[in-house]
Amino acid sequence: MPDRGDADASPIIRVRGLINRFGAQTVHDGLDLDVVRGEILGVVGGSGSGKSVLMRSLIGLRTPDEGEIQVLGVDPRSDDPQDRLHLERSTGVLFQDGALFSSLTVGENVQVPLKEHHPELPESLRYELALLKVRLAGLPADALDKLPSQLSGGMRKRAALARSLALDPPLLFLDEPTAGLDPIGAAAFDRLIRTLQQALGLTVFLITHDLDTLYAICDRVAVIADRKVVAAAPLAEIERLDHPWIRDYFHGPRGRAAHAAAATAEDT
């Protein structure tokens, strides 16, 4: 029986010596990362630095060229069906585009993982559970019977979040959840993630370009540069590091504005 990472002290995600290559291009070269149980870890890095490839490796969509990955104590590419099932049931994923089935209503979308993993549940209970998740994600009950195309971009993100929460996973992967949202919608989505993380005790791996998100909700930030995680620490520590990408990102005009906005929010 593998240790499926139930001991509280162990990191919920552990990556060692990860190497990912595409032909002659090396995207990750000896990347190490720990994600601590119960934290929101923001993952940042320049465009093409390998954030999404890292997430794909963690959720088992890509076999790394080298290195070790443990998610909840399990190798995401394990051949053991029990391990794969354990991970599928314990992780929720929100892809950048939401990836909802366009021909299904929001309620049907949320029920997809429930049908797959709990076919024994009666239809009425599945419906009730879908309603609960939709409400948890901050959508009105009448969103349940709408098609994704009938929702705004922000509501679609919430619907996709509701689906990712369908199985009550302890671990959430979010790829740029606020991309494409206006600043007010993005701030509301940030608050929702923070609230859910606290209420449900979630661990969140969150890829973002959004500096406001980092300041508003991330407990720690992992910076990917030079094909590795060059730093993983609370934001206050990251800001002090003398690394060219970190300097440009956090101390450029947008970084200063986000910092000032966060300081103002704390004062009020």
Ligand SMILES: Nc1ncnc2c1ncn2[C@@H]1O[C@H](COP(=O)(O)OP(=O)(O)OP(=O)(O)O)[C@@H](O)[C@H]1O
């Ligand atoms: N399936 C693939 N085949 C070939 N190259 C790929 C593939 N997937 C990713 N890459 C390359 O790997 C690099 C990292 O891609 P990735 O999508 O992880 O970057 P990212 O940090 O998420 O970027 P962004 O912030 O722009 O979304 C890029 O140069 C990309 O072109």
